Amino acid sequence: MNGADSGARSTLALLKAAFALAWQASPWLLAARIGVALAGGLAPVAVAWLTKLLLDLLVDGGTTRAVVAVVLALAATTLVGALLPAVGNFVDAELSRRTQLAGRAQLYRAIGGFGGLGRFEDPDFQDRLQLAVSDGPATPAQVTSNGLTIAQSAVTIVGFVAALASMAPWMAVVVAVAAIPTVRAELTLSRARAAMMLQLGHAGRRELFYADLISSVTAAKEVRIYGLSDLFAVRMTTELRKINRGMRGLDLRELRMQAALTGIGAVVAGGGLVWAALSARSGRLGVGDIVVFAAATAGVQNLLASIIGHVARTHQALLIFTHFQQVVRAPADLAPLEGLPVLPVPPLRDAIELRDVWFRYGPSLPWILRGVNLTIRAGRATALVGLNGAGKSTIVKLLCRLYDPTRGAVLWDGVDLRRFPIEELRERLGAVFQDFMSYDLSAAENIGLGDVARLDDRSAIEATAERAGCHLTVEKLPRGYDTLLTRFFSPDEVLEGEVPSGVQLSGGQWQRLALARAFMRADRDLLILDEPSAGLDADAEHEVHTRLRELREGSTSVLISHRLSTVRDADTIAVLSGGVVTELGDHDTLLAAGGTYAGLFTLQASGYTASPDARAELHPSTGG
Template identity: 50%
Template sequence: MSFRSLTRALGLVRAGAPKQVIAYVLLAAVGGLSPLAAAWLTKILIDRLAAAQVRWPDVAGPAAALAVVGVAGSLVPHAVRYLRAESDRRVQLLATSRIYAAADRFVGLRPFEDPVFLDRLQIARSSGVGSPWMVVEGGLGVIQGVVTVAGFAGTLLVLGPWMAVAVLLAAVPTLLAELALSRRRAAMIAETGQAERREIFYANLLVNPQAAKEVRLFGAGAYLWRRMAAEIKLIHDAGRSVDRRQLALQGSLAALAAAVAGALLVAAVRSAVSGALTVGDVALVVAAVAAVQGALSSVVAEGVSVHQALLLFGHYLAVVDEAPDLPVRSAPLPARRLRRGIELRDVWFRYADDQPWVLRGVNLVLPQGRATALVGLNGAGKTTVVKLLCRLYDPTRGAVLWDGVDLRDLDPAELRRRIRAVFQDAVAYELTAAENIAIGDVSALEEPARIEAAARRAGVHDVLAGLPKGYETMLTRMFFSEADRADPDTGVVLSGGQWQRLSIARGLVLDRPDLLVLDEPSSALDAEAEHEVHTRLGEHRRGLTSLLISHRLGAVREADTIVVLSGGRIVEQGSHDQLMARAGAYARLFDLQASGYRSPAPEEVG
């Protein structure tokens, strides 16, 4: 927590709800002052009414003013409540938009795999976005309390300075203890961030339609619930431990306050007996001590809520101020249309310093306009090569060059506009069919012809055109579109292979990218569909720079160059015929697959 956090929180409130917060402060002040105004006006009215000769004009003014104060006093609390909720909503919206803008700014994937960052993100999203407004409300509460304390402490000071000093001193331990508790509570929220994320993960698994098949069939529900309950218990245990500490501390501090009040009462009574104080003074002391202690405890409570809000806001700031995950030059070079090719030059890569090398000195050229295929066993590092080409990570050593220029020197956004990829684990968006394709280039939403052309290339047009609302059909039964609200039965669930064709269409919606990457684009397709898709893709790729990854070697044999990756190194490369002639790893794998298709069924053997 720091002064900087405070100014940033206030800055966010000012930016999010500038008019509302001013109106809120003014109305809160009016609300706070109206009882005082009412008391004064009542006194004036009574005095004038009690005068010997009462004339209407003398009392009309105060009476009308009292009526106005009464009306204002009844309206203001409602207006204040509305303004408080509205300001909070606006500030939360701005704070949330900044979190997602910060997350979107990351060039690569690393922050999304870092548990420390993810914990912070969870806290920032859940508690951080509400904290700026808590700072304002708590701060106003503190100011209000301080004014009350000052007023009554002044009264005590007049009656006996030691009384004021004793009451104020008795509040110091409360303040310190509450601040320590607040720090402990904020630390507890930080410590349980991961447990909260796991709880959400299990909760989603238990009701997620994708997981429901396996969870039901394998009877894993009770097991997952037990894991979730363990996380909830962990969060509750941490909360309970802070609550118990709070109970012990606040209990003893309340007893201390009561003892101080009792001692002051005894002392005041004694002074009254000796004649130093009047009976009225004793009554005033009792009222003033109660008021000062009440106001002080509210100052402490509000102060603590500001303190806690600022500690939580610290996590929010850490997320929105997180340094770039990958370095971007202040004046990056333009990513020009590819003319020669992309080169991986002596690329070494591992996901973290304590992880094994995934790529060990890879040298690979993807010539412009040529089709390159990458093959290798599971875990060989093929998808990792794709991630480096898209600059989702930087090489640990070596470089990836775009026409000779290091990807690190290019504008990442421009680079990405030149690359399209169909990922192995493409996302099935719970949106319409058209949106699912247009995610590959959202400008295509305005040009349905492009969406349809991409769907045709991926061989999915007929399926989509035949849906109840064609391309506007929702591809989920979890949500319905705005137009379908009255008829929630219109969502459609596609098959695995149909989804895969759709994700291919998403990769093809941007016409003629400079690099097209297809990572296992046909794994879910039936033999006929696979053949058809590869034929279409083969035609589409002609003249394009492309990288195709597939375990089905029949699908890659047409590539200009086939590269075999093994143990993070390139062990062979050449055309299909060259590699077959070489009789190495590729030829062995190819023959193995081919013999699987050709060999007789077991009962026919012998």
């Protein structure tokens, strides 16, 4: 199969997918739109022929009955032709809304189906994903609308060319051949424009990145403190200029092509009209024939110009729709083990084991884990300790199956995690990450999202908040648990005397809500706490870890904390360095061994008593 055949098959497949989505959204609206397109395509040809018949009747002395019949038919056809665009616009708009809704649901269902983080951390896929999210859901409706408009114009052109062929076959051939370079030129321009959009995808993302930094609440403090607004504005403008340069070149290329094609069209139309006038003078054509010929040549040229634009827009929409389809049809990023049946996830009875686990984020990237062997006993607390980049958070991602090991395996009571359904596995996990989410939702929802099945169970949410130590804080909010925790949205109803905006919590308060969200799953098989007290003051941190100790009692937990005093009560402490476990034991054992853990613990402890000069020589960081 050559490239042209492959491209044609690909285009047909995309057209089929777009129309299938429109059909799924509303079969009757799509059928109505097809009917409007057919009627709209035939109406101009019918008007031209009826006008010809009327003129011929008037010139040749036709009967009054025949003249009236043709006039009524012409009036009805003209009326229908005038109404069809308005009907078409209404059907188009409603079909577009429904198709976009169906497309957006399909897209986000596919995105939600990505079980891991690999897709989201792949820059190339991110470019594709951005195009799919920003423009993809609208493209099926655009393809359908433009495609049917092209079909409508094609029906009219075929009718007019048939009319020309009945009078001068050679003229019909000339008009048809003259259309070929127009279509080819527009397809070439569409490919170039779509390729440029993909090529400039990185620049577009960077431009949006800097624009968001300048305008977002999240970055507002640092941007103003450090005076970064001008710097980011310059960088944003630089990326925008890069995009504009690429698009300007395409626009100039299109202008030159359009000028040449317009010249060809003018020559064809002008030559045809000269021939028609001479033929009428010699008696070979009648008055009605001249009208049809003029309508046909002008109509074909105008419709070709219209088709050019719609073909370009359809082709460009199809290329964007390609990204939409590639996201929607992307294979599973976390595949089950081949040749082995999928198993239900049993309650954890014995242990989770990392067996000779190697991991890196890409084939050309360095190894993060290098043959890690670690056993996390059921009902015990295991702490992970190490310097930044040692691989602690990566192990957490593997335990949550956000990634699969590059080599080796993570075993749940001896069974590889890849044999379990991802959703079912995660139902047995609870987690607080150091980069936890702050949802622009109510306080109750921010907690209840930890267990969607109990999202509306207010008593469970309040009890969990009590355990996390944030119940009183939430109770004091303007609307208690119903308070909207954001300034981006306003409450649906503003109470008398109430400020019409949500509430913004402090970092420590958000931390407690994130803990409460994890506590909604406190009864699960594995609780993961990745820097659970980051951002809290000393008193709050002590209180949180006291509650965590109570919560972890008798349950399986994995704890990461840069403050070693908070992990000393763990049953097992694993020290990671260079992607391997270098020390393993409880606090007393590791302290007595005098190794890395003992050194780090001593350094941190001395930070509370040593002089500033002595502390300056220490490097107690163990986060990350």
